[in-house]
Amino acid sequence: MVTQHTRAQHAQSITSRAQDYAQWYLDIIAAADLAEHGDVKGTMIIKPYGYAIWERMQHILDDKIKETGHQNAYFPMFIPKSFLSREATHVEGFAKECAVVTHHRLMNNPNGEGVVVDPESKLEEELVVRPTSETVIHAAFARWIKSWRDLPLLINQWANVVRWEMRTRLFLRTSEFLWQEGHTAHATEADAEEEARKMLDMYAWFAREVLAMEVIPGEKSESERFAGALRTYTIEAMMQDGKALQSGTSHNLGQNFAKAFEVKFLDQDNQQQYCWMTSWGVSTRLMGALIMSHSDDKGLVLPPEIAPYQVVVLPLWKKEEEKAAVMEQVSALREQLQHVGVRVHIDARDYETFGTKVYGWEKKGVPVRIEIGPRDLAQNQVMMARRDTGEKKSVAIDQVASEISTVLEAMQKALFASSQQRLQERTVTVDSYETFKTQIETGGFFLALWCGSAECETRVKEETKATIRCIPFEKQQQNGKCMICNAATSEQVIFARAY
Amino acid sequence: MVTQHTRAQHAQSITSRAQDYAQWYLDIIAAADLAEHGDVKGTMIIKPYGYAIWERMQHILDDKIKETGHQNAYFPMFIPKSFLSREATHVEGFAKECAVVTHHRLMNNPNGEGVVVDPESKLEEELVVRPTSETVIHAAFARWIKSWRDLPLLINQWANVVRWEMRTRLFLRTSEFLWQEGHTAHATEADAEEEARKMLDMYAWFAREVLAMEVIPGEKSESERFAGALRTYTIEAMMQDGKALQSGTSHNLGQNFAKAFEVKFLDQDNQQQYCWMTSWGVSTRLMGALIMSHSDDKGLVLPPEIAPYQVVVLPLWKKEEEKAAVMEQVSALREQLQHVGVRVHIDARDYETFGTKVYGWEKKGVPVRIEIGPRDLAQNQVMMARRDTGEKKSVAIDQVASEISTVLEAMQKALFASSQQRLQERTVTVDSYETFKTQIETGGFFLALWCGSAECETRVKEETKATIRCIPFEKQQQNGKCMICNAATSEQVIFARAY
Numbered sequence: 002m003v004t005q006h007t008r009a010q011h012a013q014s015i016t017s018r019a020q021d022y023a024q025w026y027l028d029i030i031a032a033a034d035l036a037e038h039g040d041v042k043g044t045m046i047i048k049p050y051g052y053a054i055w056e057r058m059q060h061i062l063d064d065k066i067k068e069t070g071h072q073n074a075y076f077p078m079f080i081p082k083s084f085l086s087r088e089a090t091h092v093e094g095f096a097k098e099c100a101v102v103t104h105h106r107l108m109n110n111p112n113g114e115g116v117v118v119d120p121e122s123k124l125e126e127e128l129v130v131r132p133t134s135e136t137v138i139h140a141a142f143a144r145w146i147k148s149w150r151d152l153p154l155l156i157n158q159w160a161n162v163v164r165w166e167m168r169t170r171l172f173l174r175t176s177e178f179l180w181q182e183g184h185t186a187h188a189t190e191a192d193a194e195e196e197a198r199k200m201l202d203m204y205a206w207f208a209r210e211v212l213a214m215e216v217i218p219g220e221k222s223e224s225e226r227f228a229g230a231l232r233t234y235t236i237e238a239m240m241q242d243g244k245a246l247q248s249g250t251s252h253n254l255g256q257n258f259a260k261a262f263e264v265k266f267l268d269q270d271n272q273q274q275y276c277w278m279t280s281w282g283v284s285t286r287l288m289g290a291l292i293m294s295h296s297d298d299k300g301l302v303l304p305p306e307i308a309p310y311q312v313v314v315l316p317l318w319k320k321e322e323e324k325a326a327v328m329e330q331v332s333a334l335r336e337q338l339q340h341v342g343v344r345v346h347i348d349a350r351d352y353e354t355f356g357t358k359v360y361g362w363e364k365k366g367v368p369v370r371i372e373i374g375p376r377d378l379a380q381n382q383v384m385m386a387r388r389d390t391g392e393k394k395s396v397a398i399d400q401v402a403s404e405i406s407t408v409l410e411a412m413q414k415a416l417f418a419s420s421q422q423r424l425q426e427r428t429v430t431v432d433s434y435e436t437f438k439t440q441i442e443t444g445g446f447f448l449a450l451w452c453g454s455a456e457c458e459t460r461v462k463e464e465t466k467a468t469i470r471c472i473p474f475e476k477q478q479q480n481g482k483c484m485i486c487n488a489a490t491s492e493q494v495i496f497a498r499a500y
Numbered sequence: 501m502v503t504q505h506t507r508a509q510h511a512q513s514i515t516s517r518a519q520d521y522a523q524w525y526l527d528i529i530a531a532a533d534l535a536e537h538g539d540v541k542g543t544m545i546i547k548p549y550g551y552a553i554w555e556r557m558q559h560i561l562d563d564k565i566k567e568t569g570h571q572n573a574y575f576p577m578f579i580p581k582s583f584l585s586r587e588a589t590h591v592e593g594f595a596k597e598c599a600v601v602t603h604h605r606l607m608n609n610p611n612g613e614g615v616v617v618d619p620e621s622k623l624e625e626e627l628v629v630r631p632t633s634e635t636v637i638h639a640a641f642a643r644w645i646k647s648w649r650d651l652p653l654l655i656n657q658w659a660n661v662v663r664w665e666m667r668t669r670l671f672l673r674t675s676e677f678l679w680q681e682g683h684t685a686h687a688t689e690a691d692a693e694e695e696a697r698k699m700l701d702m703y704a705w706f707a708r709e710v711l712a713m714e715v716i717p718g719e720k721s722e723s724e725r726f727a728g729a730l731r732t733y734t735i736e737a738m739m740q741d742g743k744a745l746q747s748g749t750s751h752n753l754g755q756n757f758a759k760a761f762e763v764k765f766l767d768q769d770n771q772q773q774y775c776w777m778t779s780w781g782v783s784t785r786l787m788g789a790l791i792m793s794h795s796d797d798k799g800l801v802l803p804p805e806i807a808p809y810q811v812v813v814l815p816l817w818k819k820e821e822e823k824a825a826v827m828e829q830v831s832a833l834r835e836q837l838q839h840v841g842v843r844v845h846i847d848a849r850d851y852e853t854f855g856t857k858v859y860g861w862e863k864k865g866v867p868v869r870i871e872i873g874p875r876d877l878a879q880n881q882v883m884m885a886r887r888d889t890g891e892k893k894s895v896a897i898d899q900v901a902s903e904i905s906t907v908l909e910a911m912q913k914a915l916f917a918s919s920q921q922r923l924q925e926r927t928v929t930v931d932s933y934e935t936f937k938t939q940i941e942t943g944g945f946f947l948a949l950w951c952g953s954a955e956c957e958t959r960v961k962e963e964t965k966a967t968i969r970c971i972p973f974e975k976q977q978q979n980g981k982c983m984i985c986n987a988a989t990s991e992q993v994i995f996a997r998a999y
Contacts, residue, residue, distance in 0.1 A: 037643075039636065040583070041627060044576035046640055049655065052573045074551045077543035077676055078660060079599070082606065084539070086614040097605055100578070100627070101617050104600040105664040107581065107628070115585040118600050118626055127617055128540060128599070129606070130629075140539055150851055156548065161577060161660065165604040177576055352649055 015364075017298045022242045027171065029292055032364040033301040036171050036288075043169045043176035047285070050365060053309035055179065055285060059159065061211055061306075062181060062283070065203055071155040071183060076137050078160065079128040084136040088261040090229045098165035100130040100176075130163040135229065135254070135280055138184045139262035146186060146276060148267040153196070154186040162284075172289035173246075173500050180284035186264060186276040190255070193277035194232075197253040200281040201234040204249030212287070213304035213416035214238050214294045215424045216248055217446070217495065219471030224455055227280075231255035237470040237495065239424045240293040243444020245470045245499040248290050251281035289500065295389070295416050301366030302389055304416050305409040310346040312338060312405060313367045317355050317374040330373055330398070334383070337402050343409070363388065368412050369405060387412060428495070434484050437496070441465050447496045448476070452483035460485055461496060470495045514863075516797045521741045526670065528791055531863040532800040535670050535787075542668045542675035546784070549864060552808035554678065554784060558658065560710055560805075561680060561782070564702055570654040570682060575636050577659065578627040583635040587728045587760040597664035599629040599675075629662040634728065634753070634779055637683045638761035645685060645775060647766040652695070653685040661783075671788035672745075672999050679783035685763060685775040689754070692776035696752040699780040700733040703748035711786070712803035712915035713737050713793045714923045715747055716945070716994065718970030723954055726779075730754030736969040736994065738923045739792040742943020744969045744998040747789050750780035788999065794888070794915050800865030801888050803915050804908040809845040811837060811904060812866045816854050816873040829872055829897070833882070836901050842908070862887065867911050868904060886911060927994070933983050936995070940964050946995045947975070951982035959984055960995060969994045 015032055016024040030036055035051030038044070047055060063073075079102065106122035131137070138156065146154060159181050166176045183200060187193040201218055208216045216236035226233040230252040238248045258264070259275040268274050295302040305311050314334060316327045331347055338345040346367075348358050362370055372384040383401055386393045389412055396404045427445040431437045437447055451457060451469065462468055476493045483490050514531050515523040529535055534550030537543070546554060562572070578601065605621035608614075630636070637655065645653060658680050665675045682699060686692040700717055707715045715735035725732040729751040737747045757763070758774040767773050794801040804810050813833060815826045830846055837844045845866075847857050861869055871883040882900060885892045888911055895903045926944035930936045936946055950956060950968065961967055975992040982989050 037640075039576040039578075040639055041576055041578045041580055044578060046576065047574040049571035049573045053571070055574075056572065072548035072552070073555065074548045075546040075554075075678065077538040077540055077545065079538075079540045079543060079676065081540055082615060082617075085606070097607070099604065099606065100601045101603040101606065101621075102599045102629070103602045103617065106597055107584070107600065108596070116581060118581075118602065122600075130601070137539060141536075141545055144536075177578065179574065 015298060015300060018241060025298070026289075026293060029296050029301055029364075030171050033366060035292075035301075038169075038171070041176075043166050045169075045171055045175040045177070045285075047179075050309065051288065054291070054303070054307060055288060057307050057309060058207075058211075058287060059181070062203075062207060063159075065207070066157050066181070066183065069155075069199065069203065070153075071157045071185075073157050073159065075160070076134055076141065076158060078131050078162075080131055080134075080137050082127045082129055084140065085129060087136065088229045088258055090257070093228060099132050100163045100165060102128040102130065131160070132162055132164045133280075133282075134158065134160070134162075134182055135184065135258055136262070139258045139264055139278070142184075142186050142276070142278075143262050143264045146264060146266050149188055149269055152186060152188045152266060152276065153192060155183075155196075156185065157181055157183045170289075170500075172285055172292070175285075178285045180282050182282040183280060185279045186259070187278070188266065188268065188274070188276070190277050193255070193279050194253050197232070197234060197251045197279045197281065200279070201236065201249070201251040204251070204281075204283060205236050207283075208236055208238060208248055208290075209417060211304070211306045212291050212294065213306070213413055213420060214248070214290060215417065215421040217424070217428075217471060217473050219473035219495070221250075221471060222458060222469040222494065224458055225469060227252045227254075229254060229257050230280075231257065235471050237446075237497075237499075238290050238294065238420075239427060239446060239497075240290070240500065241423070242293075243427050243446075243497075245446065245495075245497040246286075246290045246293070247470070247499065248287060249281070249283040252279060254278040254280060293500075294420055296366065297389075299360075300364030302416070303366035303368060305368045305413045308366065308368050309344065310367050311343050311409055312345045312369045312371060313362045314345060314347045314371045314373065315355065315358055315362075316347070316349055317372060319375070323375040326378055327373055327375060330378055334371070334373070334398070334401060338405060341402050341406060343402075343405055369408055371401070389415060432481065432484055437467075437484060438465055441467050441496070441498065444498065446470070448473075448493060449484040449496055450479065450481045450490050451492050451494045452486055452488040452490045453492050454483075454486070454488075457483060457485035465496075465498075467496045467498050470497050470499060514797060514799060517740060524797070525788075525792060528795050528800055528863075529670050532865060534791075534800075537668075537670070540675075542665050544668075544670055544674040544676070544784075546678075549808065550787065553790070553802070553806060554787060556806050556808060557706075557710075557786060558680075561702075561706060562658075564706070565656050565680070565682065568654075568698065568702065569652075570656045570684075572656050572658065574659070575633055575640065575657060577630050577661075579630055579633075579636055581626045581628055583639065584628060586635065587757055589728045589756070592727060598631050599662045599664060601627040601629065630659070631661055631663045632779075632781075633657065633659070633661075633681055634683065634757055635761070638757045638763055638777070641683075641685050641775070641777075642761050642763045645763060645765050648687055648768055651685060651687045651765060651775065652691060654682075654695075655684065656680055656682045669788075669999075671784055671791070674784075677784045679781050681781040682779060684778045685758070686777070687765065687767065687773070687775070689776050692754070692778050693752055696731070696733060696750045696778045696780065699778070700735065700748070700750040703750070703780075703782060704735050706782075707735055707737060707747055707789075708916060710803070710805045711790050711793065712805070712912055712919060713747070713789060714916065714920040716923070716927075716970060716972050718972040718994070720749075720970060721957060721968040721993065723957055724968060726751040726753075728753060728756050730756065734970050736945075736996075736998075737789050737793065737919075738926060738945060738996075739789070739999065740922070741792075742926050742945075742996075744945065744994075744996040745785075745789045745792070746969070746998065747786060748780070748782040751778060753777040753779060792999075793919055795865065796888075798859075799863030801915070802865035802867060804867045804912050807865065807867050808843065809866050810842050810908055811844045811868045811870060812861045813844060813846045813870045813872065814854065814857055814861075815846070815848055816871060818874070822874040825877055826872055826874060829877055833870070833872070833897070833900060837904060840901050840905065842901075842904055868907055870900070888914060931980065931983055936966075936983060937964055940966050940995070940997065943997065945969070947972075947992060948983040948995055949978065949980045949989050950991050950993045951985055951987040951989045952991050953982075953985070953987075956982060956984035964995075964997075966995045966997050969996050969998060
C-alpha cells in the first residue's frame, strides 16, 4: 500500500494527442476500460464503466423525452425487405449496407463437426435488421391513427440498430450501435416543424448542459439530409483536433413517409388527410464525442453531470491499526456526500498500490479524487484533487460536502467554457477557396458562402475531404460570392472535416 | 361529457374466461392496448401502455441487480455460427431455430422494382442473432479475467433476443423478445451455486412482492435444464386456468462453458483454474404472467406496485362554469398525491364521454379511480373506486392521500393472497397415474413421486401434455413409488401443463 509509482510510469500507455490523435482516442478508451471490439468484425462490447456513462445519458435524455410528452414503446428489429422500397429516397440511403436474415434454422453438419444453415429454412421474404425504424413504425402508425384526436402521436424507442460498416471505430462507427429514435405524427406541417426543432433544441441543451460540449445547431444541405426527409436539422460539435462530430439529428419528414405508408387521419371537418411526421435520434456516438471533447493525455475527463462517480475516495494507511479510524471517517464522508446527492465511490482495494489507484481513477476521468490518511485524520482534513486542472488542496472535513459541490459546478462550467472557446477560436470566416484548402489541413470550422449547388459541395468534398456540416441557424447576414464558383449568394454554411 | 354508457356495452369486447380463456387473454391485451403483432410473423410491437409496465419491471429489477453488486454492460447481438458449437449441449438446445444473417447488402433489383440481396455480399461465416448470450459473453470473460482479483465478475445485460417460433402468442412466445440476462464468473463451485440461488430468490421476491404472484421455486429436471447447465432453478407460477408459467430461471453452469471458452483465472496459489459460472434471466414473458394472474372479465388488473398509474382522476362537469373549480381541485389533489409518491394521471379529455373513460381505465387495470364533480366539490369529497373489488366510496378530500395509500397497500396484499390461495387450493398430491390423467384435464399442479427416469417423464408428456415444472425446494419428505412406473423413490416433483 506504500509504493508510490511515478506519473510517467503510468501514463506511458496513452499516446499523446500531439503525437497521434487517432491512437490517443483508442488509448483513452482502453485506459478507462470503456469498450472493446466484439468477436464479429465491426461490433463493439460496451464494458461496465462505458455502459454506466451511457446509462447516465439514457436516464437524463429519457426524462426529458417524457417531460416533453413522448411515450416509449418497442417495435420489432426485423423489417421485411419490401418495406424498405416503399419510400423511394429512403431505400437509396439505407437499404444498401445492412444485415440480411435469409434463413431461420441451423442443422448439424451432415459432413462432420459443427452446424450449417438448413437450406430448407429459407425465408419467403428476406428480413433486414433495422438500420432505423421509420418503415415499421409508420406501418404501425397507419393502424393506430384514425382521427385528429389521436394526434400528435409522440413515440420514442431505445433500441439497437445495424448499419454494416467496413471501417469501424469504437463508439463513432460500429455496425451495431445503441440509440433512441423518436417518431412522431402531427396534424399540420407547422406542428411537425415545431416538433423537429424542439427536439433538436433538447439535444443542444443536453450537449451543452450535460456533456459540457458546445454545438452549432443548423440545417443539413440536401445531400446530407436523412433519406426521405424534407429537412434535417443537426447539432455539430468540434473535437480537440478541429474535426466536426455530428452529435444529434432531427428530421422533418413532411408527408413523404405518410404517403408511402398511408398514415392518414380524419380531420375536424371529417376529411382524410396525410399526417406530417418527424424522427430524431442520438446514439452511442455521443460517447465518442464526450471522450474527444474533454479528455487529456492522462486519460478520460468526464463532466460531473455525466460522470457515473463524481467523487472517488481513496483511504490510505500504513499500519493495520490505523485502518479502522480511516475507514470510519471514509464511511461518514460517503454518507455526507450521498446526502447532498453526490455520486461517490470508495476504492478500498488493498491488493492495489495507492499509486495504481490514483492513476487508474485519473484515467477513468472521475472529476474529484479525495485522499484520506492518518495524517489527514489527525488534522481533521482531506486532500482533494480536481481532474481537469490537476489542482490539489487540503479541505477541512466539515467543509468537504460544500466544497465538493462548488468544485463540481466549477468543473462543469470550465469544461463547457473550454469547449466553447475552442469552437469560437477555431471557427473562421473564409472567402477564398485557396486559403480554405490550405487551412482545412489543420482542422477547424470554416464559415463560407456557398451557391447551393451539389456540384460545388461535391468538389469541396473530393478535393479537401471537407463537407458542409450545416447551414447554421445563427449567422451574419451577408451577400457575396460562392467560395467555390463565385456565383452570387447569401447562403452561409460551415465546412469542416468530420468524424 | 354526460352520456353514460352501460357496462354491458363496453365490456362486450372481452370474451369471458369461462367461455374461452385463450381468447380472453388476447382480448385483455387488446382492450388494455398493451401490444399487437408486428408485420413480420412472430414479432410483437409493445405499445406505450404495455411498455410502461415493462419499464416499471426493468426499473425495479435493475435496482435490485445493482444492489446485489452486478454491473450492466452491452454485448453484440451477432454470434459467429461457430461459437454455438463450442459447448456441445448448448448447440443442441439453442442453435436450431434462430435468425441467420448470411449477407450484408441489398441492391436494386436488376429486373425491375424493389431491392434484392446482393449475392456478392455473402458473409464468410454466417451470423446468428443471439438466442441467449453465454457464448459471446464467455468469450469476452476469457479476455477480462486474469486472476482471482477479477472474481467474482458480475455482469447483467438488458437486450433483445430471437428464438424463431412458428406458433407465437403475444408476450408468452414471440420470436423477438426483451429480457435481462445475468452472467457471472466465480472462483469456486460454492460461490457459483450461492449466486444462482441468490438470483432465483431475487426473482421470487419480485414475483411475490411486486407482481403479487405466488411462485414455487425449485430445480428443473434434467430434460428441462438449460442447454449446457449443471443445474437449472426456476420459479413456477400458476395462472387462473391452473396452467403453469415458468417466470424466471437461474442456471449454475458449472465449468462447462468455462472449459469451452477457456475462462480461466490464476488462483492465490498461482495455479490456473477454470471459472465456475452462472446465468439467469427474466423476460417480457413476465407481462403474460402478470396479465393472466390477476385480470378479470372486465379487463386488466394491475397490482399497485407495478401499475404505471396507480390512480386515475376523472374530473366531470356539466356546465362550462363548473370546470374551473373542478380542475382546481383536481390539480391540488394531484400535487397532494405526487407528494406522497403516488403515480397519478388526470384524464381531462373532453371529447370522450365519462362512461367511455371509466370503462377505458377499468380495462387498463388502474388500481384506483377517483371521480370529482361539482356535487363532490360542494361536499368536500371525492368518489373513489377500487379496481379489483369494484368497491366504491366517498372520501373526504383531506383524507384522500392517506386513504389512497391504505387502499393501494390493501389491494397489493389482496391480489397476492388470491394468487397464493389459488396455488394452494389447486396444488394436489396424487399417487395414481390414472387419477392424474383425469384431473390434469381441469388444470392445476400435481405433487407426485417420480423415479427420476426420462422415460417416465416423456411418457407423461406424451400422454397428458404435462411436464415436470420443478422439483420444489420445499417438500414433504416421503418415500414411496413413482406415480408412473411404481419404482421405489422419494423424489417429489410438480407436474402441470404449462404455457
